[in-house]
Each structure stands twice: as C-alpha cells, then as structure tokens.
Amino acid sequence: MWTILFAPAALALPPMEVAIEVGSLHNGDSAYDVVSDEDIVTSVGLRGGIAVAGPLHVVVGWHRASQGASVFAGETAFQSAYQANEWTGGLKGVWHLHDVIQPYVSAQALVLQGAFKFDGDASDDDNIDQLVERAVHPGGMATLGACATVPLPDWPAQPALWLEGGIAGVSRATYGNFGDMAAGGFIFRAGAGVQF
Amino acid sequence: MRRISLVLLLAACRGWGNLPDQDNVYTGPLWDPNAVWSTPDGLYLSLPASKGLGLLDPATGKLEKVVLEGDVDVIRAAPDGERLAVFTDERVCKDPDGELEDCDDFTDKRRLAVVQGGRAEVTVDISEGWNQLTFTPDGRTALLSIDTTLLDDVGAVLDLTSLLAVNLDDGASATVHVGFAPDELLFTTLPDGTNDRAVVLAYGEVAVVDLMASPPIRTVSFPLVLDPDDIAVPSDVVLTPDGNHAMLSIAGATELYILDLLNPNINIVDLDAPPVAMNVSAEADNTLIVSTSASSFTLVDHQFFDATVIEIDEPKSAVLDGGAFDLLWSPKQGQDVLRVDPLTGGVVEYRLQTAPTQLLLSPTEEFAIALTAQNQDFGSPFYGHPGLEILNLASEDVQPLLLESQGIAAAFTATEGSLHALILQEGVDYVYALDLYGGQNIEIDLEEPPITIGALSDGNFYVTHDDPMGLISIVDPDGDVTLLSGFATTGIFDAFGPSESGDY
Structure with missing residues (x-):
C-alpha cells in the first residue's frame, strides 16, 4: 500500500487519484419498474485518474449496480433483479482554485453492461424458472464537480473527497424476450480517496 | 481497502438463490393458466398484465406476442378451432401529433380483431x-x-x-x-x-x-x-334441421312452442312435463326432450310435431349429442346414463357406481367418460371416493375406476388408430392417461399440480400450472412430459409500461 502511495513521487509520475465511490443514475424507463419502485439506479464503484496535460486528467471508473424486487403478479410472486456494470472513461478538466477546493468538469463515455434476472423460486438455487437476459448500452455522461483535499505537505498523498453531478444517457438496448430499456437523466457520484 | 474490495467483488458475483431483494413491485398476472386456447398455430395465451395475447409454440416453448392495435379486453375462440376473436381498446389523442400522456382531448377506439397464424388477419373498428x-x-x-x-x-x-x-x-x-x-x-x-x-x-x-x-x-x-x-322467458330453443321451425320451451311451462320461421306463426304442443333440455337429430328428423319432473323422455317429430313419450326409470335433465345417438343423464343426480337411438327410441342403460358430475364424449363417439362425485353408498367399494367411469358406447360395458381426488376435467386426442384421454384431478400433481383402444392406463407425474388440460392438434396434451412466470407441461399419451417454462416473461417490461387503453 505504501509502495503504491509513494510510487508517483519516487518515480516522478504525474499527479494521480483513486477513489471509492457511490453513485446514482436516473432511470425512468418503465422496464426498470420491474425491479424497483424508484427511478434511481444506485451503485458503488472505483474511480482512478491521472493528469495528462496541465489541468486535464484522464479518468476511468467502474460501478456496480444491483437492484432486486419481489414481483407480485396477481396472487403469485417471483423475484426480479437488475445487475449492471457501468464502465466510464474520459477527460476531466480541473480548476486549481486553491489547495482545498478544486472544481472540475468531466466528459466521459459510459458503457452500461446490464442483466435482468427472474427467478421463480428464490429459495431454490437450481429451478427451471431462472431466466437471464443481458444487453450492452453505449452512452456518455457530463458532470460538474468539486474535489476537497486535506493538504498534508509532508505526506506523499492527500485524502480527498469528490462530489459531482450531471447528466448521463445510454442508448436503448434489448434484453432478449423481456423487452428493451434505455436509461438517462441526472447522474450523481460521491467518492472518497487519495490524491498523490 | 482490501475488505471493501472484497465486498464489491461479492456484490458483483451474486448468483441464483442470492439475488438482491430490496423492493416489492406489483403487477397483474403475466399469464392466466385458465385462459389458453389450442389451435393448429399453437397455444394462444391471455397476457393480462400487459393486456396482450401471446402465441406459444409447444415444440420450442417460445412465446411470440401477437401484434394488436390496443389492449386486449375479451378473447373468444371461433368454433372452427383455428381462429380467435379479440376485442381491443385503445385510447387515442384526437390531435394526431399529440402524445397520449400529455393529451387532454382523446377518444377511445374499440376494435374486433380476428387472429390466425399469430397475427390479426382482420381488424374491424366497432362502437x-x-x-x-x-x-x-x-x-x-x-x-x-x-x-x-x-x-x-x-x-x-x-x-x-x-x-x-x-x-x-x-x-x-x-x-x-x-x-x-x-x-x-x-x-x-x-x-x-x-x-x-x-x-x-x-x-x-x-x-x-x-x-x-x-x-x-x-x-x-x-x-x-x-x-x-x-x-x-325461453329456457331452451332448437332449430329443425331444415331451418324452417324453431322449437322453444318456456321456463316452467309444459307447452312447447313451434315457431314457423318461413310463414310466421306459432303452434303449441302440450307435453307431460316442462322441458329442461332438447336435442335435435338430423338423421331421425326429430327432437328429443327431457324433463326433471317426469320419468320419461319425449320424441317430437319434425313433420307433424307429434310427441311420443317413452318411459324410463328416473328423470333426466341433460342431453349429450352423439350424432347417431343421444346420451341422457342428470348432473349430480341419478346413477343411470341412457344411450337413446332417436330413430327407434331404443334405450341402452349404463349403471354408474356414483352420480356423474361431468359426462364427456370422445371425438370418435365410441366412448364416454363420466367423472363422478364422492360415493355416498356405505356398502359400495367406492364409498368415500370420487371416481371415473368409462362407458363403451358400442356395448353396454362400464369400467369404473376409483380416483384419488375429484376429477375436474378430461381431454381427448384421437389420431389414426389411437384414442387417448387425459384425466385431471383436483390438487394432485399427476394426470391419469387412458388408452381407450389399448386399455393401458398410466399415471403421468407432473412438475406442479395441474390447473387445466387440453388437447393439441398433434395428438399430445397440454397441462397448465399455476406458475407466475409461465409453466405448461406437454404430455405425450405414452407418458413423456416436456416442460415449457418462463414464457410469460416475454415482453414483461410491457406489463410495467403505460396501457394503450388509458387504464393503468
């Protein structure tokens, strides 16, 4: 761990950042109602970035969303689940306002790799009513955010918090026989990590 | 950091039996195991939640939604067994460019669609x-x-x-x-x-x-x-084979109204007892009439409308048309089933162990199956049990079988050289298959208790089950069972989308 934190300074690498994040992506498509009463896809994930030229950073990220519900269909019920990987990558422009607060904007490609699952008997790992359909949605996101750091001049890395919001959208994609879904709207990300 | 990464990895790898379950969502039934229509196209299914109609291929288990204009309201099978008539409703914005969600001025459209081959062949706008x-x-x-x-x-x-x-x-x-x-x-x-x-x-x-x-x-x-x-108040009505006269009984009255449809006038024939059921024989050119208040049946000829009364042991309340014969019986009353030759009035009596709840005629008209209620005769070996009795209509033979549970339905399939029946019992997870020519009867185990049964055009049977995601067993008369499951999730996202008829 310490080796990693000290590596950029020791090797004279450009400034980097890593963070653990939580996030949400608006999904007002009625298809998502099969797993949630809310129109929000919550997720957890990781993000990393590296400065490439002046205020410009390359950022990449991965989020995992996992939402499920008991579906009451008339007098009987079954279980539904939506599990997705949200892959992001793009550029971030940072304004070094001062040592603590650094606003930024970012524009990233977003690829949503989703799976809808239906299980007729959640208590049985192996039953005939286990169906899954997958789809990949390409899209993008643009956010406005700020990073708050705690300056520790003698330390190789500074703790940092990120908060950003913006808009995102992914294309409509077909989940086999289940139907199709698109997602998009407000996106929110918050993270905690280090800059070094 | 290591612990958090592990949690993330575990979240990513959640499998069957451990799916996330944070919410409850509600919709209507994705399908209705009691609303299944067998046609040469396959099995048409009502899809109540998405207000649609689906066509299930029994060979592959694949369900295709039938494209219709509007939401399905009522489905009826045509008597040819090949087509369905489907009433649909659609709410349409009067502004052709307007979206229904934002529309204040809309109109409701009702249509009748004739479905065959998995699509609406004819669609008619109706009021x-x-x-x-x-x-x-x-x-x-x-x-x-x-x-x-x-x-x-x-x-x-x-x-x-x-x-x-x-x-x-x-x-x-x-x-x-x-x-x-x-x-x-x-x-x-x-x-x-x-x-x-x-x-x-x-x-x-x-x-x-x-x-x-x-x-x-x-x-x-x-x-x-x-x-x-x-x-x-007409209680029953039949037409003579030439279509020139209608014979109409009035509830509680002993008079039989003979309506001349060519030269409008009415003749009245007095009967001994109020008719409760009638059946026309084209071959004998007469009508057989039964009454619950007389131990007799009446044959009324279609030329002079003379009534001939034939005495029997007990009153009958129902007539089953066997083409060349009539089967007289009384649901839940009396243990006799009578096979009557309408040409001669000759009677063959089949004595059952218990009063029948249902009497079903095979498509070849060689056999009838009586599903009987729980036997109440203390001295009978069938005491306390429901039964199944096979009537051989070519002879006077009756083969009684004791059932584990009340028989609630039967279906027949006839192919060249074979005639099978499948018997459905209440709450048991097997069906009983009868080989009516070979006499080999077998129990066929099912994955789940059956709801309804029916015959497919290929000689197999289908059995529906109460499974929210869809479950139908395709049963070969020899006992092989193929399960079709999960088909009701086809188009499941539509079940959560806006309705075309304005109902949510």
Whole structure:
C-alpha cells in the first residue's frame, strides 16, 4: 500500500487519484419498474485518474449496480433483479482554485453492461424458472464537480473527497424476450480517496 | 481497502438463490393458466398484465406476442378451432401529433380483431359497448351484441336492439336492427354447412336475420305472446334441421312452442312435463326432450310435431349429442346414463357406481367418460371416493375406476388408430392417461399440480400450472412430459409500461 502511495513521487509520475465511490443514475424507463419502485439506479464503484496535460486528467471508473424486487403478479410472486456494470472513461478538466477546493468538469463515455434476472423460486438455487437476459448500452455522461483535499505537505498523498453531478444517457438496448430499456437523466457520484 | 474490495467483488458475483431483494413491485398476472386456447398455430395465451395475447409454440416453448392495435379486453375462440376473436381498446389523442400522456382531448377506439397464424388477419373498428360475441358454427360470421351487465360505465348512446354482423373473412360489418335486445342466437345450416340465417330470441320475441344478404337483414319478426305485458322467458330453443321451425320451451311451462320461421306463426304442443333440455337429430328428423319432473323422455317429430313419450326409470335433465345417438343423464343426480337411438327410441342403460358430475364424449363417439362425485353408498367399494367411469358406447360395458381426488376435467386426442384421454384431478400433481383402444392406463407425474388440460392438434396434451412466470407441461399419451417454462416473461417490461387503453 505504501509502495503504491509513494510510487508517483519516487518515480516522478504525474499527479494521480483513486477513489471509492457511490453513485446514482436516473432511470425512468418503465422496464426498470420491474425491479424497483424508484427511478434511481444506485451503485458503488472505483474511480482512478491521472493528469495528462496541465489541468486535464484522464479518468476511468467502474460501478456496480444491483437492484432486486419481489414481483407480485396477481396472487403469485417471483423475484426480479437488475445487475449492471457501468464502465466510464474520459477527460476531466480541473480548476486549481486553491489547495482545498478544486472544481472540475468531466466528459466521459459510459458503457452500461446490464442483466435482468427472474427467478421463480428464490429459495431454490437450481429451478427451471431462472431466466437471464443481458444487453450492452453505449452512452456518455457530463458532470460538474468539486474535489476537497486535506493538504498534508509532508505526506506523499492527500485524502480527498469528490462530489459531482450531471447528466448521463445510454442508448436503448434489448434484453432478449423481456423487452428493451434505455436509461438517462441526472447522474450523481460521491467518492472518497487519495490524491498523490 | 482490501475488505471493501472484497465486498464489491461479492456484490458483483451474486448468483441464483442470492439475488438482491430490496423492493416489492406489483403487477397483474403475466399469464392466466385458465385462459389458453389450442389451435393448429399453437397455444394462444391471455397476457393480462400487459393486456396482450401471446402465441406459444409447444415444440420450442417460445412465446411470440401477437401484434394488436390496443389492449386486449375479451378473447373468444371461433368454433372452427383455428381462429380467435379479440376485442381491443385503445385510447387515442384526437390531435394526431399529440402524445397520449400529455393529451387532454382523446377518444377511445374499440376494435374486433380476428387472429390466425399469430397475427390479426382482420381488424374491424366497432362502437363502444359491443361486448358479446356469437359465432356462426361455420365460422364465417360473428354477431355482436351488448350485454349491459358487463359494462362498467356507458360513455355513449347505445342501441341495445341491434346486432353487429361481422364477416370474419373480409372484415365487412353491418348493423342489423332486430327490434329488441337479443338474448339468444341460433343458426340454420344449408346442406354445404353454410349458416344462412340467424334466429334471434329475447323475452317474448323472435326475429330471423338473413346472413346471406349483403348486408345481413332482418326478414321476420314476431312476438311469442299476444299481450305485450306477458313475458315468456325461453329456457331452451332448437332449430329443425331444415331451418324452417324453431322449437322453444318456456321456463316452467309444459307447452312447447313451434315457431314457423318461413310463414310466421306459432303452434303449441302440450307435453307431460316442462322441458329442461332438447336435442335435435338430423338423421331421425326429430327432437328429443327431457324433463326433471317426469320419468320419461319425449320424441317430437319434425313433420307433424307429434310427441311420443317413452318411459324410463328416473328423470333426466341433460342431453349429450352423439350424432347417431343421444346420451341422457342428470348432473349430480341419478346413477343411470341412457344411450337413446332417436330413430327407434331404443334405450341402452349404463349403471354408474356414483352420480356423474361431468359426462364427456370422445371425438370418435365410441366412448364416454363420466367423472363422478364422492360415493355416498356405505356398502359400495367406492364409498368415500370420487371416481371415473368409462362407458363403451358400442356395448353396454362400464369400467369404473376409483380416483384419488375429484376429477375436474378430461381431454381427448384421437389420431389414426389411437384414442387417448387425459384425466385431471383436483390438487394432485399427476394426470391419469387412458388408452381407450389399448386399455393401458398410466399415471403421468407432473412438475406442479395441474390447473387445466387440453388437447393439441398433434395428438399430445397440454397441462397448465399455476406458475407466475409461465409453466405448461406437454404430455405425450405414452407418458413423456416436456416442460415449457418462463414464457410469460416475454415482453414483461410491457406489463410495467403505460396501457394503450388509458387504464393503468
């Protein structure tokens, strides 16, 4: 761990950042109602970035969303689940306002790799009513955010918090026989990590 | 950091039996195991949650949604066993460019679609309110009427005294004014099988509609009673094979009304007891009539309408048409089933162990199956058990079988050289298969308790089960079972989307 934190300074690498994040992506498509009463896809994930030229950073990220519900269909019920990987990558422009607060904007490609699952008997790992359909949605996101750091001049890395919001959208994609879904709207990300 | 990464990895790898479950969501049934129609196309299924219709291929288990304009309201099978008539409703914004969600000024469209081959072959715009449908036996025409008891609300002026005749081949439709609210429809048949006239009955009135005219038109109408204040409630009605006379019984009355449909007049035949069921024999050119208040049946010939009374041991209340014979029986009463030759009046008696709840005739008319209630005869070996009795109609043989549970349905399949029946019992997870020619009967285990059974056109049976995601067993008469599951999730996202009829 310490080796990693000290590596950029020791090797004279450009400034980097890593963070653990939580996030949400608006999904007002009625298809998502099969797993949630809310129109929000919550997720957890990781993000990393590296400065490439002046205020410009390359950022990449991965989020995992996992939402499920008991579906009451008339007098009987079954279980539904939506599990997705949200892959992001793009550029971030940072304004070094001062040592603590650094606003930024970012524009990233977003690829949503989703799976809808239906299980007729959640208590049985192996039953005939286990169906899954997958789809990949390409899209993008643009956010406005700020990073708050705690300056520790003698330390190789500074703790940092990120908060950003913006808009995102992914294309409509077909989940086999289940139907199709698109997602998009407000996106929110918050993270905690280090800059070094 | 390591611990958090592990949590993330575990979240990413959640498998079956450990799916996330944070919420409850609600929708209607994705399918209805009691609403399945077998046709040569496959099995048509009602999809209530998405207000749609699906076609399931029994060979592959793949369900295709039938593309219809609007939400499905009512589904009816045509008598040819090949087509479905589907009523649909759609809410349409009057502004052609307007979105329904944002529309203040909309109109409701009702349509009748004739479905065959997995698609709507004919779609007819119809007025609001038409909700009852009767097919002509030849499957050419559908006659629509309005049953006000089925209307939630009335959003337009409705004419209850008319019929809407829809030609199912080309979709042509015409309103036929009959002058009263129709109650029952019967059809006359030409030698080539075409239904040329409809006989429309209601409280105290009769009308004849010429279906061969273009558009169909009422030709004859006359009252059953002279005083309009009198009400005659028909209890049963049949047509003579030549279509010239209707024979009509009135609830609780011993009089049989003979309506001359060509030269409108009424003759009355006095019977010994009020008729409760009638059946016409084309071969014998007479009508057999039974009554619950007389231990006899009556044969009325169609030439002079003379009545011949034949005594039997106990009254009968139902008649099953076997073509060359009639089966007389009484649901839940009496243990006799009588096979009557309508030409001679000859009777063959089949004595059952218990009173039958259902009597079903095989398509070859060689056998009948009686499903019987729990036996109450203390001295009988069948005491305390429901049963199944196989009547060999070529002889006087009855084969009684004791059932584990009450028999609730039976289905037959007949192929060249074989005749099988499948028996469904209440709450048991197997079906009983009868080889009616070979005599080899077997129990066929099922994955889940059955709900309904039916026959497929390929000689196999289908059995539906109460599974929210869809479960049907395809049963080979030899006992092989193929499960079709999960098909009701086809188009599941539609079940959560906006309705086309404005209902959510």
